[in-house]
Amino acid sequence: MPLRAKLLPQQPQTRGMMSATEAYEHFKPRDGDEPEDVLFNSLYGLRSIELNRPRKYNALNGSMIRKIAPRLIEWHKSDMANVIVMKGAGDKAFCAGGDVAQLAEWNKEGPEGQAKSVEYFAQEYQLDHMIATYQKPYVAFMDGITMGGGVGLSIHAPIRIATERTLFAMPETTIGFFPDVGGSFFLPRLPGSIGTYLALTSSRLKGVNAFYAGIATHYLHSTTLPQLESRLAELRFNDFDTLSQRLTLVNNTIEEYTTGLPHDEPMQLAGDVRRAIDRCFSHDSIEAIQEALEKETGDTQKWAQDTLATLNQRSPTAVHVTLRQMRIGRKWDIATTFQRELGIAAKFMAGHDFTEGVSAQLLEEKRRPANWQPASLADISEEDSKALTRDYFVMPPGQPRLELLNRGTFDEYPFAEKFGIPTEKQVEDKVARGLLNGKKLINQFLHERNNKQGVREIVEEILHRKTVGRGSTVLKWVYEETEEDPNEFVRPGVKM
Numbered sequence: 001m002p003l004r005a006k007l008l009p010q011q012p013q014t015r016g017m018m019s020a021t022e023a024y025e026h027f028k029p030r031d032g033d034e035p036e037d038v039l040f041n042s043l044y045g046l047r048s049i050e051l052n053r054p055r056k057y058n059a060l061n062g063s064m065i066r067k068i069a070p071r072l073i074e075w076h077k078s079d080m081a082n083v084i085v086m087k088g089a090g091d092k093a094f095c096a097g098g099d100v101a102q103l104a105e106w107n108k109e110g111p112e113g114q115a116k117s118v119e120y121f122a123q124e125y126q127l128d129h130m131i132a133t134y135q136k137p138y139v140a141f142m143d144g145i146t147m148g149g150g151v152g153l154s155i156h157a158p159i160r161i162a163t164e165r166t167l168f169a170m171p172e173t174t175i176g177f178f179p180d181v182g183g184s185f186f187l188p189r190l191p192g193s194i195g196t197y198l199a200l201t202s203s204r205l206k207g208v209n210a211f212y213a214g215i216a217t218h219y220l221h222s223t224t225l226p227q228l229e230s231r232l233a234e235l236r237f238n239d240f241d242t243l244s245q246r247l248t249l250v251n252n253t254i255e256e257y258t259t260g261l262p263h264d265e266p267m268q269l270a271g272d273v274r275r276a277i278d279r280c281f282s283h284d285s286i287e288a289i290q291e292a293l294e295k296e297t298g299d300t301q302k303w304a305q306d307t308l309a310t311l312n313q314r315s316p317t318a319v320h321v322t323l324r325q326m327r328i329g330r331k332w333d334i335a336t337t338f339q340r341e342l343g344i345a346a347k348f349m350a351g352h353d354f355t356e357g358v359s360a361q362l363l364e365e366k367r368r369p370a371n372w373q374p375a376s377l378a379d380i381s382e383e384d385s386k387a388l389t390r391d392y393f394v395m396p397p398g399q400p401r402l403e404l405l406n407r408g409t410f411d412e413y414p415f416a417e418k419f420g421i422p423t424e425k426q427v428e429d430k431v432a433r434g435l436l437n438g439k440k441l442i443n444q445f446l447h448e449r450n451n452k453q454g455v456r457e458i459v460e461e462i463l464h465r466k467t468v469g470r471g472s473t474v475l476k477w478v479y480e481e482t483e484e485d486p487n488e489f490v491r492p493g494v495k496m
Helices: 020-026 062-076 100-107 111-132 194-201 209-214 224-232 245-255 272-280 286-295 298-313 316-331 334-350 355-365 382-393 425-433 439-449 455-464
Strands: 040-042 045-051 084-090 092-097 140-141 145-147 160-162 168-169
Touching: 020 062, 040 224, 045 062, 045 111, 045 224, 062 111, 062 382, 084 092, 092 194, 100 111, 111 334, 160 209, 160 298, 194 272, 194 286, 194 298, 194 316, 209 224, 209 455, 224 245, 272 286, 272 298, 272 455, 316 334, 316 382, 334 355, 334 382, 355 455, 425 439, 425 455, 439 455
Parallel strands: 045 084, 084 140, 092 145, 140 160, 145 168
Antiparallel strands: 040 045
């Protein structure tokens, strides 16, 4: 049966948060829903949600969504619920993605089955949007595999904790799909061209590198999470505390449990590789990205050749659509993001590559290369690419519109600058004000972030890569690759 997430003709969103009674009716159980695929727990002021399909790496299905959404609405309206924690059962995965195998099986049924798939995405995006606009402290434990649908449950949280077991990726182009669950919003907002690189290649970030890249706001060892939960349960808020004040207390509590960053895991997206990512993935066409990768020489040549090979394995349709998504998603607010992504998802469900990709990678007994249509990136001309993006992004009049569960929206994550790591833009702004050398600038960030773990390492990497200066002289921001003698300047860093 269809999952019955309500779709409406296009119209302005005017409603507030759905009531708990409405939510339980809207998300009521369906035949075949599993009874304990999500576990809920209350401890003093803490409310936890535990995804409980460890054998399936906690893959998100409709049954789980229909349990989580009403409970979040109920807790939102409860004075007893102070902090919400989202986590996964077992030690392998937080949530490895949506249940794409089920979606592919439905799609094989034709238009009626494809409608079931679209209904699944509608409910998933309703939940993701609610998490993004939730008005109580929501903390995601990204402990283990965190991909696809699991990213939707965590990336929009104001506080996201990575551990040594975190494995982050948006692997959608691998299966003939696009980075959804709000990927249009968060990926283009990552520093430089990191978001485009992760979206097109499905590259993975392990452990502390999810923190370094800005995917997570904190890094803890997994063994501290149970202690942290117990401590969060004891937090007391004043009745008139704002969400920002409550999150600040949660943030400060988490910082008490930090035990240092691992010294045996270098920053993955840094230095020469990071410069190459920004050079190659800043272009607006796949052809230009390929040409830029082919021109890489020296220390980044092997990385570039491996990246080219990776792109050529992905669904050509998905790669072209995803690049366009990265370029226009930066202009969407969070509500528009989920509205537009539902339309794109519907196009993919009606197409060939998603069902083929899932079948080749997951459903068939022996994994095989997918038979994409078109077969390769070379088969899509510039004109074909423009036609593709028109088809996937121009929504015709009367296109069904997703009914969001509340009217909340924003253009930038409200607490990104307060609880996340320093961004390149923030570093650049301080450099532009002048009168700072590297040591003073790092100390300013440490003071502003209360000596937050990771601030020094991240700011030092940005300064090494993006500035020049000598000794105690002021820094100069480098906007483009310079051909000056690299020995002429000493880049600021640890030894200043």
